Structures are given as C-alpha cells and as structure tokens.
Amino acid sequence: MTIASKVTTRINRSKRYVFERADFADIAGYDQVGRVLKKLVDSGQLLRIGYGLYTKARENRITGKLMPASPAGADGVILEAIEKLGVEYQFDEFSQRSLEGESLQVPASFKIMTNSRFKRKIVVNNSAINAS
Numbered sequence: 001m002t003i004a005s006k007v008t009t010r011i012n013r014s015k016r017y018v019f020e021r022a023d024f025a026d027i028a029g030y031d032q033v034g035r036v037l038k039k040l041v042d043s044g045q046l047l048r049i050g051y052g053l054y055t056k057a058r059e060n061r062i063t064g065k066l067m068p069a070s071p072a073g074a075d076g077v078i079l080e081a082i083e084k085l086g087v088e089y090q091f092d093e094f095s096q097r098s099l100e101g102e103s104l105q106v107p108a109s110f111k112i113m114t115n116s117r118f119k120r121k122i123v124v125n126n127s128a129i130n131a132s
Contacts (some may be wrong), residue, residue: 003028004036008045011056017070018080021052050122051083067125074127075110082129087118 006027011019024033037054040046046067047057055077056069068077082089090096092111095101099110112129122129 003032004039006017007033007036007107008034008040011040011046016079016080017056017068018049019046019054024045034047037051044084048126049077049124050120053084053122055081055124074111074124077124078122078127078129081122082112082114085120087113 004097005029008026010024010027020032021037024036027033028036037046041054042058042122044059046054047054047066047068057066058069059065060067061093062068068074070076070080072079074130079089087110091099092113095107095110095112098106109127
C-alpha cells in the first residue's frame, strides 16, 4: 500500500473533517506527507484552510466550485480547526445570544474571538478567522 493510499484511506474513514499534517506522522515523514496532501488538494479531495490544516472537500452542485464537505459549513470547519489546535475561543455577544436561545435573530455568520496569542490565519471560502 502506498503512502498516498494510506493517507486517503485514513481521511475517508475518519468522522472528522479537519486534519493536520501531524495526523499522518505515523504513516510517513513530514515532507512525504506534505507532498501527498498537496496532491489531494490539487485533485480536489481536500481544501487547504491554513498552515498545515486541511479539510475534506466536495464540489458544490450549483456553482461547481469546491467547498467544505462538513455539514456544519465553513463556520463548523473553523470551529473544529481551532478546537483541534487547542485554542480558547468565545463567540461575540450576538452570536452567543442566538446560540443560547435568548434572541430570535440569527447572525449570517458567527463571529469567533480568540485570545490575543493566537495569530494563525484560517480561511474557509469566504469565512475567516484572524485574517487581517
């Protein structure tokens, strides 16, 4: 079994949608895994969402463009990514009220605030965190 097939099998069997390069460290070396992940991005099976972060991808039926395969959408992928990285976060006041059921207004997208030490940029389609 090749490195590419092992990585692809692990991605397809996983219930998670966000992956780091380190998730495949037991399969091959850093550079080899990086090359395989780049090929998967080029073939449209993965989307690169940040430095060393990838998510499963699928083609949008309407536009034909790649989008996250997660049923939670771009916001769900960003949340999964920052939780995977172990970053503390909170929602802004309006998003929090909506999630707790205190408000009937649903924001178009949830605003996530991280601590000031988290400087990584995570971008999924038009949604982003720490993108200045």
